[in-house]
Amino acid sequence: MSTGDGPAVDLVLIRAGVYHDSVGLMGVSRALAALDGVEVAIVAMATELNLGLAGELGFTLPEARPADLLIAIRACDAATADAATGELDRRLTALAGRTAGGGPAEAPPRTTGAAARAHPADVVLVSVPGEHAFAEALDAVEAGLSVMVFSDNVPVAQEIVLKERARLRDVLVMGPDCGTAVIGGTGLGFANVLRPGPVGVVAASGTGAQQVTSLLDLAGAGVSHVLGVGGRDLSAAVGGLSTLRALAALDADPATELIVLISKPPAPEAADTVQRTLTTLATPAITALLDVPGASDLTAAAEAVLRALGLAVPRWPSWLAPAARRRGSALWGIYSGGTLCVEASIIAGRGTFTDYGDDAYTRGRPHPMIDPALRLEALAKVPEGDVALLDVVLGHGADPDPAVTLAPAVADATGRGVAVVVALVGTEGDPQGLHRQAKAFHSAGASVFVSNAHAARHAVALLGDAPESGVGT
Amino acid sequence: MTLSMLQGEPTVITVGAGLLGEALDAQAVPRVDVAWRPPLPGTEEALATVLADPRRVRANEVAAGRLVSARPQLVGVRPAREALDLPPGTFLHAGPPIEWERASGPMRGALIGAMLLEGLAADPEEAERRLAAGEARLDSCHHHRTVGPMAGVVSPSMWVFEVRDAEHGGTAYCSLNEGLGKVLRYGAYGEEVLTRLRWMGEVLGPVLAATLDRAGPLDLRALATQALQMGDELHNRNRAATSLLVRELAPAVVEAAPTHAAEVLRFVNGNDHFYLNAGMAACKVGADAARDVPGSTMVVAMARNGTDFGIQVSGLGDRWFTGPSGVPDGLYLGAYGPQDANPDIGDSTITETAGLGGFAMAAAPAIVRFVGGDVADAVAATRSMYEITLAEHPAYQIPALGFRGTPVGVDVTLVARTGLLPVVNTGIAGRLAGTGQVGAGLVSPPASAFTAALEALAGESRAQIG
Structure with a gap:
C-alpha cells in the first residue's frame, strides 16, 4: 500500500442513474486497480455495502443512492488518477456496448415482457438485483414462460405471488436464489457440464445439487434435468409450490427414470403434501434431506442414487497434501456454497464457518463463485497452525479459472503453516477442468477432495483435538 | 403436468x-x-404492489381493447354553448385544472382573447382585471369530454367538432383549428385573432355543420389509417389528413353553402393542421372509452396547461397526477429562441395517449427535421414506445415498420420500470401573452407525474386487495 514519494490522490465520483451489473463493474475495478500507480479502485453501484467498503478504505463519500454509480480511485498522483478515469470511461462504454445488440433501429428489449413478445423463447433467466427481480419474473410467468430467478434478496411475499401465478399459467418458477438449473443439457446460472442420463433432480439447494450431480457424473451416471426451486420453497409460507410442480414435471418427462429430491427438511405444513406427492409419482424417487445432523450427507445421497441405478460406487478421488507438520488448533470454513457450508459445519461439529454466498455478502457485489475477493481476505487472516476448509465450485457461470487467484492464496497460507483443505465440486467436462484445478490446488499445498463431506472429515482429522468423526457414513 | x-x-x-x-x-x-436498467428511483415497492395486483392484466386488456377498438365518427359541428352546455362566463382550458394566478402567458392571453370574443370585457386590461378577480369560471376541457390544442380555451360562442364512438357510444368535442401564427390557442388576442374567431363562429361553423348534415358521419378511424400511410403522425403533421378531409367534404360544402364555399375551402386548405382538432376529438373519445377500469394502469389522458403536465389513469378515475411542464426541444420560427418558449402546453397529447403523434413518428419521416434528427431517430422513437405500451393498434399502422400497428396505451408501470417517458411532438407557444407560436419540437413529460400515479395505484391496490 505504500505509494512512493508524494501523498496519494483520492478521486471520488458519483454518477447518477448509470447502471451496470456488479460482475461487469468488478471487471472494470480490476482493470483500473491493475494500472501502474493505482492503489485502490472501486467501481460499483452505490449500495450501502459498497459505500461502507469505500468508507473503510478512507474515502470521503458524498450522498449517493443505490441507483447511482460509485467510483473511488486512490492513485499515487493526479495524472495517474486522470489516466484511470480515462480508462474507466473506455471500459464503461465497452460495458454498455456489450448489451446493445443490433443497430440503432433494432434496440434490444428493455423488459422481459418486451423480449418475450418479440422473440419465441422457452425459459427466462433473471439475475437483476433482488429488489427488482419480481417485475421481470412476473413478466415471464405472464408470458407463459418458466423462469429461473438467480437473484437473491427477493421478499418471500413476492416469491409466493410468483409461484401462485405460475400454477395458474402452468409454468415453473425456479428460485428466487436459485443458483443452478440444467434444462435438457443447458446449464443455467452456476451449472456443471453433466453427461445426459436418467436422473432428474429437484433441488432446494444449488450447491447441494451441484455436489450430487457432479459426483454422479464422476461415477458415470447422467442427468435429464436439474430443476432448482429456491431455498425457501419448502418453508411453511411457500408450501413447496415449486417443488410439487417440479416433481410432477419430471414425473411426466420421458427422459427421467429416477427422481432425486434434494432439500432441507420441509416445514411440517409442506412436508405432508410433498410426501403425498412423492408416493403418487410413477417414477421412483429418492429424497436427500440436508442440514440434519446425523442424516445422510450429499455424498451419501449420490451413492444411494448410484445404488438405485444399479451402478458401482467408486472411490471418490482425492489428492492429499504431504502429512501436516503439526496438528491444527482451530478450523475455519470459508465457503461460497451455502449448502456445502452447512454440510461441512455439521460434519465438523466445530470451527467457524462462513458462507460468503449468503445474501448479506452479495448485496451489490458478485457472488463469491465469481469474485473471490472476500474469501481471499478471509483466507489471508487464518492464523498460523489452523486449518482452513474451503469449497471451489466449477462449471459455467463460475470463475473461469479459480486457481489463478485462489491457488496463490492457498500457497501463501500453507507456506505460513495453515493446513488447507479444498472441496472441489465439478466435472471433467466443466470449462475449468476438474483435474487441472485439483492439481493446481494440490501443488499449492492443499488437500483436495471431490466430496465435500470427505473434505470436511479430513479437515477435522487435521485438528489436534480431533476425536474420531462420528458424523456421516 | x-x-x-x-x-x-x-x-x-x-x-x-x-x-x-x-x-x-x-x-x-x-x-x-x-x-x-433499474426502475425510476424509489418506485420498487409501489411497482411490486401494482404488478402483483391480480386485476391488472385483465383490466389492462379491457382498457387497451376499448382504446384501440373505438370507431370515432365525425358527426357534426356545433356551438360550444349548446354542445357542452357552457353558460356565459365559463371557459374551458387545456390540461389539468389551473387558476389564473398560476396560469402561464399563453394561457392568460387565450383567456383574455376569449373574454373579448364573448364581449365580457372592452379591452385586454379589463379582461385581465376581471379574470384576476375570478369573475370567469375556469375548468379543464377534459372534465367536459373535450380537448383543446395549446391553451385549449373553449368559450360558449366557439364552435366545436362533435365526434361519436360508434363502438362504445361515447362523444367527444374539440374546437375548430384557427391556423398557425398569431392565433388564440397560442395566446394571441389581437384584432386579427378576434376577427378570425368571429368569422369562424359566423361562417365556418355553420357551413361545416350544414356540410356534415349532408356528408356525415365521417369515419375518422379510416381517415387516420390512410393519413398514417401518407406520411402524417397526426400531431405535428396533419397535411395528408387535412387533404383527405377536404376531399371528403368539398362537394358537400359546395352544395350546403354555395356562397361561402370558396372562402371556407380556402381557409381549410390553407391550414395543414385543420384536421388536428377533429383527430384530437377522435383520440379523446377512444381514451374516454378506456376510463374507469378498476385495476388498470393505462394512461387515459396526458395534458398540459402551460404550467403543469398532468396524466389520468384508467384505474384511478378523474384524479390528475401532475409535474412541471418542460420546455420543448425543437426548431424556432424566425428570430425566436428557447428563451421565448413557454413550458409545454395543450391537450394535443391526447394523440400520443391514443398511439399517434410522437408514438407514430416512424410514419412521418418528413417531420423529423423538427426535432433535429434523421429518419433513424423517428424509427427509434416509435420503437422505444412499444416498450411502455400495452398494445399495437390494429388499424393505425406504420408502412416503414412492415405495417406494424402503432404502440398504444401507455402503462404507468412500464414507464416506471424502463424510465422511458412518452415521446411527445408539440408546437411551442411564446411565453408572453399575445405572442403566438414560436416553434415546434419534442418534449418529455415529467417522470414525477408517472411516479405519483404509480403510488396512487399502489394505494388503491392495497385498499382493494388488502
Whole structure:
C-alpha cells in the first residue's frame, strides 16, 4: 500500500442513474486497480455495502443512492488518477456496448415482457438485483414462460405471488436464489457440464445439487434435468409450490427414470403434501434431506442414487497434501456454497464457518463463485497452525479459472503453516477442468477432495483435538 | 403436468448479470438479452404492489381493447354553448385544472382573447382585471369530454367538432383549428385573432355543420389509417389528413353553402393542421372509452396547461397526477429562441395517449427535421414506445415498420420500470401573452407525474386487495 514519494490522490465520483451489473463493474475495478500507480479502485453501484467498503478504505463519500454509480480511485498522483478515469470511461462504454445488440433501429428489449413478445423463447433467466427481480419474473410467468430467478434478496411475499401465478399459467418458477438449473443439457446460472442420463433432480439447494450431480457424473451416471426451486420453497409460507410442480414435471418427462429430491427438511405444513406427492409419482424417487445432523450427507445421497441405478460406487478421488507438520488448533470454513457450508459445519461439529454466498455478502457485489475477493481476505487472516476448509465450485457461470487467484492464496497460507483443505465440486467436462484445478490446488499445498463431506472429515482429522468423526457414513 | 421448456433445447431470455448470459453463449445456447436498467428511483415497492395486483392484466386488456377498438365518427359541428352546455362566463382550458394566478402567458392571453370574443370585457386590461378577480369560471376541457390544442380555451360562442364512438357510444368535442401564427390557442388576442374567431363562429361553423348534415358521419378511424400511410403522425403533421378531409367534404360544402364555399375551402386548405382538432376529438373519445377500469394502469389522458403536465389513469378515475411542464426541444420560427418558449402546453397529447403523434413518428419521416434528427431517430422513437405500451393498434399502422400497428396505451408501470417517458411532438407557444407560436419540437413529460400515479395505484391496490 505504500505509494512512493508524494501523498496519494483520492478521486471520488458519483454518477447518477448509470447502471451496470456488479460482475461487469468488478471487471472494470480490476482493470483500473491493475494500472501502474493505482492503489485502490472501486467501481460499483452505490449500495450501502459498497459505500461502507469505500468508507473503510478512507474515502470521503458524498450522498449517493443505490441507483447511482460509485467510483473511488486512490492513485499515487493526479495524472495517474486522470489516466484511470480515462480508462474507466473506455471500459464503461465497452460495458454498455456489450448489451446493445443490433443497430440503432433494432434496440434490444428493455423488459422481459418486451423480449418475450418479440422473440419465441422457452425459459427466462433473471439475475437483476433482488429488489427488482419480481417485475421481470412476473413478466415471464405472464408470458407463459418458466423462469429461473438467480437473484437473491427477493421478499418471500413476492416469491409466493410468483409461484401462485405460475400454477395458474402452468409454468415453473425456479428460485428466487436459485443458483443452478440444467434444462435438457443447458446449464443455467452456476451449472456443471453433466453427461445426459436418467436422473432428474429437484433441488432446494444449488450447491447441494451441484455436489450430487457432479459426483454422479464422476461415477458415470447422467442427468435429464436439474430443476432448482429456491431455498425457501419448502418453508411453511411457500408450501413447496415449486417443488410439487417440479416433481410432477419430471414425473411426466420421458427422459427421467429416477427422481432425486434434494432439500432441507420441509416445514411440517409442506412436508405432508410433498410426501403425498412423492408416493403418487410413477417414477421412483429418492429424497436427500440436508442440514440434519446425523442424516445422510450429499455424498451419501449420490451413492444411494448410484445404488438405485444399479451402478458401482467408486472411490471418490482425492489428492492429499504431504502429512501436516503439526496438528491444527482451530478450523475455519470459508465457503461460497451455502449448502456445502452447512454440510461441512455439521460434519465438523466445530470451527467457524462462513458462507460468503449468503445474501448479506452479495448485496451489490458478485457472488463469491465469481469474485473471490472476500474469501481471499478471509483466507489471508487464518492464523498460523489452523486449518482452513474451503469449497471451489466449477462449471459455467463460475470463475473461469479459480486457481489463478485462489491457488496463490492457498500457497501463501500453507507456506505460513495453515493446513488447507479444498472441496472441489465439478466435472471433467466443466470449462475449468476438474483435474487441472485439483492439481493446481494440490501443488499449492492443499488437500483436495471431490466430496465435500470427505473434505470436511479430513479437515477435522487435521485438528489436534480431533476425536474420531462420528458424523456421516 | 408437462413443462414445455423440458422439450428439446431451450431458447433463453436473459435479464441481469452479463456473465450468466455469457455462460449460455459459451454453451452455444440461443438467447435474447434484455437491456435492463433499474426502475425510476424509489418506485420498487409501489411497482411490486401494482404488478402483483391480480386485476391488472385483465383490466389492462379491457382498457387497451376499448382504446384501440373505438370507431370515432365525425358527426357534426356545433356551438360550444349548446354542445357542452357552457353558460356565459365559463371557459374551458387545456390540461389539468389551473387558476389564473398560476396560469402561464399563453394561457392568460387565450383567456383574455376569449373574454373579448364573448364581449365580457372592452379591452385586454379589463379582461385581465376581471379574470384576476375570478369573475370567469375556469375548468379543464377534459372534465367536459373535450380537448383543446395549446391553451385549449373553449368559450360558449366557439364552435366545436362533435365526434361519436360508434363502438362504445361515447362523444367527444374539440374546437375548430384557427391556423398557425398569431392565433388564440397560442395566446394571441389581437384584432386579427378576434376577427378570425368571429368569422369562424359566423361562417365556418355553420357551413361545416350544414356540410356534415349532408356528408356525415365521417369515419375518422379510416381517415387516420390512410393519413398514417401518407406520411402524417397526426400531431405535428396533419397535411395528408387535412387533404383527405377536404376531399371528403368539398362537394358537400359546395352544395350546403354555395356562397361561402370558396372562402371556407380556402381557409381549410390553407391550414395543414385543420384536421388536428377533429383527430384530437377522435383520440379523446377512444381514451374516454378506456376510463374507469378498476385495476388498470393505462394512461387515459396526458395534458398540459402551460404550467403543469398532468396524466389520468384508467384505474384511478378523474384524479390528475401532475409535474412541471418542460420546455420543448425543437426548431424556432424566425428570430425566436428557447428563451421565448413557454413550458409545454395543450391537450394535443391526447394523440400520443391514443398511439399517434410522437408514438407514430416512424410514419412521418418528413417531420423529423423538427426535432433535429434523421429518419433513424423517428424509427427509434416509435420503437422505444412499444416498450411502455400495452398494445399495437390494429388499424393505425406504420408502412416503414412492415405495417406494424402503432404502440398504444401507455402503462404507468412500464414507464416506471424502463424510465422511458412518452415521446411527445408539440408546437411551442411564446411565453408572453399575445405572442403566438414560436416553434415546434419534442418534449418529455415529467417522470414525477408517472411516479405519483404509480403510488396512487399502489394505494388503491392495497385498499382493494388488502
